[in-house]
Amino acid sequence: MSSLLKVDKAVKRFGGITAVDGVELEVKEGQVVGLIGPNGSGKTTVLNVITGVYKPEEGKIIFNGEEIQGMAPHTIVEKGIGRTFQNIRLINSQTVFDNVWLGHHVNSKLNIFDIILKTRREKEELKQVREEIEEVLDFIGLLSIKDEYIGNIPYGQKKILEIGRALMAKPKLLLLDEPAAGLNNTESKELVQIVKKINQKGISILLIEHEMEFVQGLAERVYVLDHGKKIAEGTFAECTNNPLVIEAYLGTGRGDKNAEN
Amino acid sequence: MNKALKILKDNFIYLAFIVVGLLPVFGLPNYQFYIVERGMQNALVVLSLVILLGFTGQLSLGHAGLVAVGAYFYAITVKNYGFSPWISLILAPVVTGLVGMLLAIPSFKLRGPFLVVNTIAFGEIVRILILNAVDFTGGPFGLKGIKPLFSGVYLYYFMLVVVLIFAIVTLRINKSHIGLAFKAIRDDEVAAEIIGVDVKKYKLLSFVISSIFAGVSGVFFANLTGYLNPDSFTFEISSTYLLMVVMGGMTSTTGGFLSALLVTALPEVLRFLADYRMVIYGLILLIYIRFYKVLDIKKIFSKLNFKKGSEVVE
Numbered sequence: 001m002s003s004l005l006k007v008d009k010a011v012k013r014f015g016g017i018t019a020v021d022g023v024e025l026e027v028k029e030g031q032v033v034g035l036i037g038p039n040g041s042g043k044t045t046v047l048n049v050i051t052g053v054y055k056p057e058e059g060k061i062i063f064n065g066e067e068i069q070g071m072a073p074h075t076i077v078e079k080g081i082g083r084t085f086q087n088i089r090l091i092n093s094q095t096v097f098d099n100v101w102l103g104h105h106v107n108s109k110l111n112i113f114d115i116i117l118k119t120r121r122e123k124e125e126l127k128q129v130r131e132e133i134e135e136v137l138d139f140i141g142l143l144s145i146k147d148e149y150i151g152n153i154p155y156g157q158k159k160i161l162e163i164g165r166a167l168m169a170k171p172k173l174l175l176l177d178e179p180a181a182g183l184n185n186t187e188s189k190e191l192v193q194i195v196k197k198i199n200q201k202g203i204s205i206l207l208i209e210h211e212m213e214f215v216q217g218l219a220e221r222v223y224v225l226d227h228g229k230k231i232a233e234g235t236f237a238e239c240t241n242n243p244l245v246i247e248a249y250l251g252t253g254r255g256d257k258n259a260e261n
Numbered sequence: 262m263n264k265a266l267k268i269l270k271d272n273f274i275y276l277a278f279i280v281v282g283l284l285p286v287f288g289l290p291n292y293q294f295y296i297v298e299r300g301m302q303n304a305l306v307v308l309s310l311v312i313l314l315g316f317t318g319q320l321s322l323g324h325a326g327l328v329a330v331g332a333y334f335y336a337i338t339v340k341n342y343g344f345s346p347w348i349s350l351i352l353a354p355v356v357t358g359l360v361g362m363l364l365a366i367p368s369f370k371l372r373g374p375f376l377v378v379n380t381i382a383f384g385e386i387v388r389i390l391i392l393n394a395v396d397f398t399g400g401p402f403g404l405k406g407i408k409p410l411f412s413g414v415y416l417y418y419f420m421l422v423v424v425l426i427f428a429i430v431t432l433r434i435n436k437s438h439i440g441l442a443f444k445a446i447r448d449d450e451v452a453a454e455i456i457g458v459d460v461k462k463y464k465l466l467s468f469v470i471s472s473i474f475a476g477v478s479g480v481f482f483a484n485l486t487g488y489l490n491p492d493s494f495t496f497e498i499s500s501t502y503l504l505m506v507v508m509g510g511m512t513s514t515t516g517g518f519l520s521a522l523l524v525t526a527l528p529e530v531l532r533f534l535a536d537y538r539m540v541i542y543g544l545i546l547l548i549y550i551r552f553y554k555v556l557d558i559k560k561i562f563s564k565l566n567f568k569k570g571s572e573v574v575e
Contacts, residue, residue, distance in 0.1 A: 077457035089452035
C-alpha cells in the first residue's frame with residue numbers, strides 16, 4: 001500500500017497558542033485511519049490544515065505525492081480530498097438533491113455559455129449527473145427524500161447527506177469530522193455500515209471521532225492527539241493501552257476501567 | 262387542473278411578456294408608453310440584481326453607476342466618434358463587464374455592510390467623474406441628440422426581445438450548477454469554498470454577468486431619452502433598483518420583471534395627487550412590504566391545488 005496522505009511535522013499557531021504542534025500522520029491507500037484526542041487537542045485544526053482552510057506555518061502536507069499546503073480549499077477538493085463538517089454545513093435554502101449536486105461542482109466541465117445556450121454537452125452532463133446523484137442518494141439511503149428541503153429533514157439524515165455531498169466530488173480520501181456526534185445508536189450503526197461500504201469502494205478515510213466504539217469498529221490505525229501533539233499511534237488496542245493516552249484522553253482515575261472494556 | 266396550474270406557473274414569465282408585448286396594440290398615449298419602456302429598461306437592472314443579490318448575496322447600491330457606464334459609453338462612441346449604434350450596443354456591455362470585474366475585486370475581502378459602502382462609493386465615483394469630465398460627457402449640461410437603434414415602437418419590441426432573452430438567461434443560471442454555486446456562496450461562503458466552489462471565480466462571474474445586464478440597460482436608457490445627464494444616475498436611483506428587486510422577491514425573475522414595471526409606473530400613476538404623491542407612494546410600498554407574503558404566488562397556487570392522494574385517504 002502506498003501512502004496517500006502524509007502530514008509531515010505540520011505546525012499551526014493562533015497567536016500565542018500552538019494548536020497543531022509538529023503533527024505527523026499518514027493515511028495509506030484504502031485505509032481507514034482514526035484521529036482521536038480530548039476536546040481542544042487540535043483534531044479539527046489538523047483537518048482544517050489538510051483541507052486548506054488554514055495554511056500551516058511549518059511542515060508539509062503531501063497528498064498523492066504532491067505538496068498541497070497553502071493551496072486554496074477548492075483546489076484541494078479538486079485534487080481528491082473530500083470532507084464533512086463537525087457542525088453541519090448544508091445549503092439550507094436548497095433541496096437534498098441540490099445539495100448533493102453541489103458536491104459534483106468540481107467535476108463539472110460546463111461553463112457559463114453551455115448553460116446560457118443549453119448546449120448538447122449541458123444536456124448530456126445533466127443527464128449523467130442526475131443518475132450519479134440518484135446513485136449516491138441510493139447508496140446513503142436518502143433517495144426517498146431527494147426533493148425535501150434541508151430544513152425539513154432530521155439531524156441524522158443531514159449528517160449522512162454531508163457524506164453524500166462529499167462523495168459526489170469523487171474523492172480519493174474522505175475526511176469525516178465527528179460523523180457520529182449527535183447520532184443515536186441505530187443511526188450510528190447505520191453510519192458504520194455506510195463508512196465501511198465507502199471504504200470498500202477504495203476510498204481512504206480519515207476519521208475524527210469522540211465516540212470510542214465508533215472508531216474501534218472502523219479504524220485500522222489510530223493517532224492520538226493531545227495539546228496539538230501526537231502522543232500515540234498504532235492499532236486501537238495499542239493506543240488505548242498506552243499510559244500516555246489513558247492519562248490524556250481517558251483521564252487517570254477512570255483509565256484502567258475503560259481500557260479493560 | 263393541477264397540471265394546468267403547474268404549466269401556467271412555469272410559463273408565467275412568457276405570459277407576462279405577451280401581455281406587455283400587446284400594450285402598443287392598445288395604443289397607449291406617448292407618455293404612458295414611455296413609462297412602460299422605462300419600466301422594461303429598469304427590469305434589466307432588476308434581473309442584474311436578481312443574479313448578484315438574489316442568487317449570490319452580494320448587495321450592490323452602485324448599480325446606477327454601472328448603468329451610467331453603459332449609457333455614456335454608447336452615447337460618447339456614437340455621438341463623438343461616429344460608431345454604428347449596433348457596434349456600440351455590443352461594446353457597451355463588454356466595457357461595463359470589465360468595470361464590473363473591478364467592482365468584484367473588493368468583494369473578495371469585504372462582506373455585508375462593508376461591501377455595500379464600497380459599491381455606494383463606486384456609484385458616486387462614476388457620477389462625479391461624469392460630472393467633471395466635461396469634454397467627454399458634457400458634464401452637468403449632459404449629452405444631447407444621441408442616435409437611437411430604432412425609432413418608436415420598433416425599439417420597444419427590440420427591448421422586449423432583449424429583456425426576454427436576459428430573463429431566460431437568468432432562469433437558466435438559476436437552474437444550473439452555477440446558480441447553485443452562487444446560492445452556496447450566499448448561504449455559507451466558507452462552506453462553499455471548502456466543498457469545492459471557487460468563491461472568487463464565482464463572485465467575479467456574478468458581478469460580470471450583473472454588470473453586462475446593467476450595461477445593456479444603460480444603452481436602452483440612452484436610446485429612450487436621447488439625452489444623458491449625471492442626475493439620472495444618483496444613489497437614489499440605485500436604491501430604487503434595490504426596492505424593485507426586493508419587491509420582486511429577490512430571487513424571482515418574473516417577480517423582478519413585474520415589480521420593475523410597477524415601481525416605475527407607480528409614481529406616475531399617482532401624479533394626480535400632486536404634493537401628496539410621494540407620501541402615498543411611500544405608504545403603498547410600506548403596505549406592500551408588510552403584506553407581500555399574502556400575495557405570494559406560490560402559496561396561492563398551493564392553496565388552489567387539490568390535495569395529494571395520501572392526504573385524501575387520511
